[in-house]
Amino acid sequence: MNAISLLGAKVGFSFPALLIAFPLALAVLVYAYLNRGRGTPVVVPSVLILKLLERAEVARKKFIPPLRFFIEFALLALLSAVAAGAFLEGTGERVAVLIDNSFSMRAIDPSSSTADTFLEEALREAKLALESGKASKAELFVTSPKLQSLSNGLTSVAAASNLLSTIKTKYATDSLQSALERLASNPAYSRVFVFSDKYPDTASKGPRVGESSRFVFYHEGDSLTTTQNIALNDVRLLRDSIESKTPNLAALVGNFSTEKVQLKVKLEMLRQADDPTDLRVVRTQDVKIGANEISTVNFENLPNLPIYKVSIDAGTSVGAKRRDSILDDNEAWILSESRKREIVLISPQTPDELGLNKLKAISFTHLTPEKVSDSFLDEQAREANVVIFYNVAPRTLPPVSSIFIEPPEGDALFSSAATINSSQSKLDVTTWLDSHPITTYLNLPALSLSQISTLTVPTWAARLISTSGGVIALAGEQMGQRYAAFGFDLLPFRGKDSPLRSVLLLNCIKWLSDLSASANYELTNRPFQFAEKVKQVLDPTQGVVTDFSEKEGFARPGIYLVEDEAGKRTPIAVNFFDSSESNLLSTPAITLPTEGLRSTDQGTDSKLRDLFILLAVIFLLLECLLWRGLPNLKSLIRRRV
Amino acid sequence: MLPETFTPEFLRQIEQFRVQSRRAFLGSRQGVHISLRRGHGIEFADYRKYEQGDSIRYIDWNTYARSDRLYVKQFREEEDLNVILILDTSASMTLPEKDHKWEQARDLALALAYVSLQQQDTVTLSALGGFHSPNYRGGRSFHELANKLMELKPGTQFDYQREVRVAVSRIKVPGKAVFISDFLMPLSELETAINTLRAKNLDLTAVQVLSPSDLEPLKGMESALAIDSETGEEIEVALDDVAREDYRDLLNEHITSLKIFLQKSQIPFAQIVSDEELLPAIIGNLTSIGLLR
Secondary structure (H helix, E strand, C coil): CCEEEECCEEEEECCHHHHHHHHHHHHHHHHHHHCCCCCCEEEECCCCCHHHCCCEEECCCCCCCCHHHHHHHHHHHHHHHHHCCEEECCCCEEEEEEECCCHHHHCECCCCCCCCEHHHHHHHHHHHHHHHCCEEEEEEEECCCCCEECCCCCEEHHHHHHHHHHCCCCCCCCCHHHHHHHHHCCCCCCEEEEEECCCECCCCCCCEECCCCCEEEEECCCCCCCCCEEEEEEEEEECCCCCCCCCEEEEEEEEECCCCEEEEEEEEEECCCCCCCCEEEEEEEEEEECCCEEEEEEECCCCCCCEEEEEEECCCCHHHHHHCCCCCCCEEEEECCCCCEEEEEECCCCCCCCCHHHCCCEEEEEECHHHCCHHHHHCHHHHCCEEEEECCCCCCCCCCCEEEECCCCCCCCCCCEEEECCCCCCECEEEECCCCCCCCCCCHHHCCECEEEECCCCCCEEEEEEECCCEEEEEEEECCEEEEEECCCCCCCCHHHCHHHHHHHHHHHHHHHCCCCCCCCEECCCCCCCCCCEEEEEECCCEECCCCECCCECCCCEEEEEEECCCCEEEEEEECCCHHHHCCCCCCCECCCCCCCCCCCCCCCCCHHHHHHHHHHHHHHHHHHHHHHHHHHHHHHHHHC | CCCCCCCHHHHHHHCCCCECCCCCCCCCCEEEEEEEEEEEEEEEEEEEECCCCCCHHHECHHHHHHHCCCEEEEEEEEECCEEEEEEECCHHHCCCHHHCHHHHHHHHHHHHHHHHHHCCCEEEEEEECCCECCCEECHHHHHHHHHHHHHCCCCCCCCHHHHHHHHHHCCCCCCEEEEEECCCCCHHHHHHHHHHHHCCCCEEEEEEEECHHHHCCCCCCCEEEEEECCCCCEEEEECCHHHHHHHHHHHHHHHHHHHHHHHHCCCCEEEEECCCCHHHHHHHHHHHCCCEC
16 A cells, blocks of 8 residues: 545555554554453452542443543554655655666776675665655666666655665666656656766766755765776677688777786687587787777687687786776677678679679578569568669668669669770779778779769768769668668679779678678677577576567677577677776766756655654653643642642 | 460450440349449449338448438449440452451451450350351350351352341340441441441440451552452552552541541441451450450
8 A cells, every 4th residue: 555545635655564563553552452451350359449549440341442542543553654654645755766787887896895886886875865865756767778667657665675676787888868868858756866887077076966956966986996997898700801711800808997907818619509618728818908908919810610709817916806897898709600691682693693602601682673573672671681782773762771883874863874984094083981981991092993873972871982073982871771872883792803892892781781890799788680580599508598589689798599490599699898888997977967847746755744743742742641640640639638 | 166366375365354335234144244233233323212121231321320311222233245246257358368357357256255255245246148146155155156157158248238237136135246347348338337236226346357458459560450359340450659559548538437437426446457466456456445444
C-alpha cells in the first residue's frame, strides 16, 4: 500500500513496508488491555478498600476499551505513519536518480582505502542521498547501455533504494550528456541526482556540485587523485593482399597514465571456440609506451589460426596496479576469418568476370539488370550489406548503401556525362578529399584516367575526386544509408596489379558497410546482423547466453558460438573498445542542463509528518497527565486535607 | 484438643482475668457478677424496714441509734453472667491462610470462653455461618467447646444479616456479648448488624481482628486482579507507592468511621492484628477497653 485516502487527501508513504508495525503494535496493545491487571489473579479477603483506589477498575468480562486505550491507539497510529514516512501526495519532493554505469565506472578509486570501484561508491552515496533526503518518490535511471528507467516510473524511496543493488556496470559508454538533457526536459522531477565519475563543467570541483540547483552532481573519486588506466584500444588483422594467408595482427595499446610504462603484450591462439581455456601462446612482446600515448604493437607473419587473443600485462607491482585501474579492457579476441559480407552485384557481367572472386571475405550475389525490379530495389535490397551498381543505375536512390561505378550516361541520379579522352594523354586529378575514408592516404594523381564520366554532385554528397573535366567521385549519406559514385572504372578487380583502384574499391566497400576495422570481431551493445536466423547464442563455458538479442547485441566481450536454425555454430569474437571510457585521464566535462521545466507542485517534504509528530506528542502528554499526573495530584491533595 | 497457643502457662496467665460487664444482668445461678437481684452478696444495695423473721445480723444498729427504728441492710446478689461470643466465620476471616487471621479470632474467642467458664459464667458461642452452641457452664465444659470450635470449618458463604438475626434470636438471657470480626464490609451493613445486636439489650463489645494483608494488601505486586473472597467481585488494581499510601488512608478512614459509630452507640472497640502474640493483645487491648479486668 503506497497511498491511502484520508479526509479527502491522498496520503502516501515513503517506506510503506514499515506500516506493518501498526497492526503488530495494535495487537500487542489490545492484548495488554485484555490482560491489564490480570497478570496475577489474587483472592483477597475483601476488595472493599481496594476498589476505592483511583487506579482500580472493576474487571469487565467483555473487552470495552476505556478512553486511555483510544488515546494510546491514536498514538500508535501516528507514530507508525511517521515511521513509514507519510506525506501528502503531490507535495513531496520527486527526484530522479541517475547512475552512470558505463565502463569507466569499473575503475577502482585510487583514493579508496577499501579498493571500491566508482560504481560501488556511487551506489552507496545514492542510497544515502535517497534515504536521508526529503524525497517522497524517486525514479531510478542508469545511463548504459542507454538511458533506462529501472523503476519504471516514480516509486517509493524504499523501492528505489532497493533497486540500487541490481545495478552493474556495462560494456558501454555513458551518453551522460544526452541523458541529462532528457531528464531536464521532464517536469516530473523536482531534482535530479547524478552519480558519475565525470565532472560537470562548473567552477566547483567538489564531490557534490549544484546542491542548491535542480541538478545535484555527485562525483565519484577524489578530484586530487588521478585515475589511470592501460587499455587495448583496437586489434586488427591485416593481410598484405586479399589472397594472403599469413596475416599480420596490429594491437593498439593505450597508456592512459602519467608515466611511461613497460608492458608485456601476449598473443595467444585458440584452435576452436568450443574451449576458450585451451589457449596457447603464439608470441609475446615487451613494449614501452610513453605517458598518455597510444602505440601500435605488430605481430607479423602469423600462422593462420582460427582465433587469436591479445592481452596486455603491466605487472603486479603496486605501481602497476595504480596505473591500470580497469583490467577488463586488457584483452581482446579476434577471428582469423572475417564473416563473409553479403554484397549484391547488379551488372551485366558476373563477379568472376569482374575479378571479384578474389575478395575472399565477400560473398557476391549477382543480378543482371533485367532481373532487377522496382520491388527488389524497394524491399529485397535492404537485406544486403551493400549493392554495387556496375554500369547501371536506378531511377531513385535504393534503400541500401550502394556503390555506383560508371553509371550510364544521363542517369537520373548523377547525370553522368561521358568524357572521352585520347588514350595518349591522361586526365589529371586536380583535387581530392584527403580526409574522407575512401580516399585517405591515396596518391590519387597517380591514377591513370583515360575515360571518365563526370558526375553532378547531389546536395547530400561530398566531392571525393575532381579532375579538370569535372567531379569523378563523390560520396555521402542519405536517409541513414551511404552512397558512393565513381565516374571511372574500378573493375575488374586486379588486386595489387591495380593497387589504387583496388584500394579505392575496398575502401569504398568498407566505408559503405560500416564494418569494424577488420570485420573480424563485433562490438558490445551494437546490433548484430547475421546471415542466417539465429536460434541461440552460446558461451562455450557457460552455456546459453540469455542477455543477447540481435537488436541489442552482445552484452559482454568474449568468444561466442552463434547457432542457426540448421544447428551450424559460427564463432563470433566480441570486444569492447572505447577510448572515451578507457582513458580515465581525460574525462570530458558534462554540461549541466539549464534548470529545465519543473513540476509546479514541487515542495519540500510535506508538513503532514510534522503534524503527526505534534499530535503524537500531544496525545502522549495527555496520557501522562490523565493517568499519572492527576491521580498523584488527587492523592497529594487528600493527604494535605 | 486445644490450639498450640493454649499452653498451661497461657491458661494460668488468663485465669487471672475476669470478663466484666458494664451493666448488671439477671443471672441464673450463683456467680461473681453483681446481679440486679437483692440477695446476700457483698455489695450493699439498700435498706428496708425490719420484718419479723429477718436475721438480726443484718440490722443496721447505727441507723437504729439515730432513728430508734429497726432497718436491715440489703445486698446485691452475685450471680453468673451470660457471655455470648459472636464469631465471624466468613471467607474474609480465612484469607490469606498464611496470616492466620481466623486462628487468631478463634483463639481470642476461646480465651474469652475459658475466662468466663472459670468464673462460672454461662458461655454461648455463635459462629456466624457456622453453628450456634448450647450454653456451656463450668470449667469442664471448656474442652467440649474448644473441640467444637476447632472442628469448625470457616469460609462458607452466608447471609450476614440473617445469621446475626439468628444468633440474636437464640439469646434467651441478655448479657455480655463480644462480636469478633474483621469488619471489612460496608459501614451500612455493619451498622445494621450492630443495631440488631443492640436491640437485644446486650452489653456489646466489638473486637476487630485484622491480618497484615488487610493492612498492606498484595505486597510485592505492582498490579493484580483482586478477587473478593466473599462476593467474587474482581478489581483490576495497580499498586504503586502512591496507591499503597492511598489504601492505608482509606482503610484508616473506614476504621475511623466504624469507631465513630461504635462510640456513638457506646460500644467499646479493640483491634488485634493476627501477627500479634495473643496474650499481650489480651492484656493490652481488652483490659484497656474494660472487657477484662
